[in-house]
Amino acid sequence: MTKQVVFCDFDGPIVDVSERYYQTYRQGLQAIASIHTRATEKALPINPLSKHHFWQMKQNRIADIEIAIRSGIPANWFEPFIQQVQKIVNHPSLLLWDRLQPSAQAALCHLRQANMRLVLVTLRHPQQVNAFLQQRGLTHLVDAVYGIADTNAAYVNRVEQKCELLAKAIAQQTAKGYQTQDSWMLGDTEADVIAAQTMGLCSAALTCGVRSETYLQKLAPTAMHSEILLAAQAVTQTAKLQVASLS
Known part of the structure; x- marks a missing residue:
């Protein structure tokens, strides 16, 4: 048959993939905070969400920009943030979290x-x-x-x-x-x-x-x-x- x-x-x-996405998000925040400090000579007070809160927002398809803003990323820094996330999400070191x-x-x-x-x-x-x-x-x-x-x-x-x-x-x-x-x-x-x-x-x-x-x-x-x-x-x-x- x-x-x-x-x-x-x-x-x-x-x-x-929840842990990989969360670790990518955390690394993206850290990278943008560093870039922001170098560019403006001012610290960016980021406030990472817990994994539970982050994943809950992802599961309900809350926009990435809202997740970023709630984490302390200014709206005008969202594009660099999401570009950083997309750049590293498939890096071998992060794929290990799958x-x-x-x-x-x-x-x-x-x-x-x-x-x-x-x-x-x-x-x-x-x-x-x-x-x-x-x-x-x-x-x-x-x-x-x-x-x-x-x-x-x-x-x-x-x-x-x-x-x-x-x-x-x-x-x-x-x-x-x-x-x-x-x-x-x-x-x-x-x-x-x-x-x-x-x-x-x-x-x-x-x-x-x-x-x-x-x-x-x-x-x-x-x-x-x-x-x-x-x-x-x-x-x-x-x-x-x-x-x-x-x-």
Whole structure:
């Protein structure tokens, strides 16, 4: 029987990026404070948010400029701050903060055991994705990776880029003979949900990533789950029911 494809984002569902984003934010604040002092000969009294407060704001999609201002960055220094953040967020020393989500390995194994084809569609650079998977012995559980060469794409998270990438992945997987008609897209942001809806896929929004349950509910995804393992189990159960209804 032709393998059913499951499309999935990388950051959020599989990787916990919260500490990397927080450390990037903290380093960005420190860098701008130093630049400000050199440029004006005046100290910049920055006031870093706690990780909990910072991540709560990110999950509710509070604008970066508001996060910066609440942290003591003057509005006219926001652009240098966000440029600094985007410059360093993918630095190898910060990528070390990325962690595997607690249920990710079990979820990937579950999909493999169910004979599903797992295709990652991510705005991360494919080399970063493959390096992370290889370091954790997970490469054999992922069938294909579609990524973006621009290392800043994941942080910016443009919906149109995700739509284009998902369209490419669907077209290529279909051309290879795999089943994509009843596929799901698992993801943690508006880019994932909207891309799935645009391409006519079912969308499973995960609340373990960079967007909150309250925010994701507004997007009306097909389903919502707190972690990737629950999503994987729901997807395979749905597939079994579909097969049973056809027999």
